[in-house]
Amino acid sequence: MSERAGQATAWVYRGIWSVLVEWFVVPREAPTLPVREPGELCAFRPAEGFLRYLKFWFWLALLAIDAVIIAAWIATFFIDWWIGLALAAPALAIAFVPDIIAYVAIHLRYDTTWYVMTERSLRIRRGIWVLNELTITFENVQNVRVEQGPVQRHFGIADVTIETAGAGGSADPHHRTKITNQAVIEGVADAASVRDRILQQLRKSKTAGLGDEDDRTPPARATWTRAHLELLREIRDAALALRKTG
Amino acid sequence: MITRPDPILLSYYLVVSLLTTVAFPFVFLPLFFKYKTLQYRFDDEGIAMSWGLLFRKEIYLTYRRIQDIHVTRNILHRWMGLAAIAVQTASGSAGAEMTIDGVREIDVLRDFLYARMRGAKGETESSDRPVAESPPVDEALVLLREIRDELRRVSSMRGPHA
Numbered sequence: 001m002s003e004r005a006g007q008a009t010a011w012v013y014r015g016i017w018s019v020l021v022e023w024f025v026v027p028r029e030a031p032t033l034p035v036r037e038p039g040e041l042c043a044f045r046p047a048e049g050f051l052r053y054l055k056f057w058f059w060l061a062l063l064a065i066d067a068v069i070i071a072a073w074i075a076t077f078f079i080d081w082w083i084g085l086a087l088a089a090p091a092l093a094i095a096f097v098p099d100i101i102a103y104v105a106i107h108l109r110y111d112t113t114w115y116v117m118t119e120r121s122l123r124i125r126r127g128i129w130v131l132n133e134l135t136i137t138f139e140n141v142q143n144v145r146v147e148q149g150p151v152q153r154h155f156g157i158a159d160v161t162i163e164t165a166g167a168g169g170s171a172d173p174h175h176r177t178k179i180t181n182q183a184v185i186e187g188v189a190d191a192a193s194v195r196d197r198i199l200q201q202l203r204k205s206k207t208a209g210l211g212d213e214d215d216r217t218p219p220a221r222a223t224w225t226r227a228h229l230e231l232l233r234e235i236r237d238a239a240l241a242l243r244k245t246g
Numbered sequence: 247m248i249t250r251p252d253p254i255l256l257s258y259y260l261v262v263s264l265l266t267t268v269a270f271p272f273v274f275l276p277l278f279f280k281y282k283t284l285q286y287r288f289d290d291e292g293i294a295m296s297w298g299l300l301f302r303k304e305i306y307l308t309y310r311r312i313q314d315i316h317v318t319r320n321i322l323h324r325w326m327g328l329a330a331i332a333v334q335t336a337s338g339s340a341g342a343e344m345t346i347d348g349v350r351e352i353d354v355l356r357d358f359l360y361a362r363m364r365g366a367k368g369e370t371e372s373s374d375r376p377v378a379e380s381p382p383v384d385e386a387l388v389l390l391r392e393i394r395d396e397l398r399r400v401s402s403m404r405g406p407h408a
Contacts, residue, residue: 025324034361133316137360137365139364141361154341227387235393238272241401242404
């Protein structure tokens, strides 16, 4: 029974996806970035834990909101039995239809979030109704931040936020579709390794950030070679010989 | 290169304005004149964008100063093959410095901008190369050789006299 239900939901979900792809022009495949060598590109998604994390909040909100709606509905029975019965269909619809939509939306959000990294840059795509693709180069990164709340820690995920010097706007993380200077890689399991990879790229470049780019002359090297030393020795010998003769 | 937005941008503005129902004339007129006057100029160094009938605006930014590129496409954009390509520099303004509207070659334009951004041109590689290469003739070596020869000559000249 549950297996059949699982198959049915998978089928429905695929149907929703094909509607999105066909009618709403949602790209199905991962975004790409121009690279020099094909092996450089690394595309990844949030971790499985991120899906469970989103669902945790979903169930919490569902319990809180539906408890209120159903309590209000039951209360109408005390006014009049018939009013309660008449309100059964709308009350249940108000309680459960948004839940189903939200549940599907969580899955869609998870499946449409992509992070693509190369040696030099990062591209993040997210969104269904409004698709937002952000591209930054590591050369422009100002700071890298890793954040993890208690609930996120329980699900083993963390957010890595990369900031450029672009327009600040509000630092409110809930308006992520807005154009900000932040690239949020949310819900990754190995936040430390993602951060380390970014920092490694930052260290490679000498001019990262808004730093001074003119200071590029290489340090002066000692230019004495073997031939110089040989000649200097000969000069010394010649001078010695001159003293002896003089 | 692109100098004018695609005509479909006007249809996009029309639909967007229609969605506001009663506010339609107030929303559509400014957008209509924006479309009519919108001009892009891409040169070797940067992009210039100008629009406006009564209040004219012109923005110029250099490719090198681009901090990040946002490509935002809502459903209408996707149906019409458009996108809003927002380009940010490091100035402190609250929004994007320039939003390029009405371009159909989105990926081409984005790759074009990306390839000219700092950090994407492979500048870090070139900066490791020494600026001045060692001169083909080592002047110090030549000078030292001359001094040696002169000293030898002096000592050989003095030798017989002593």
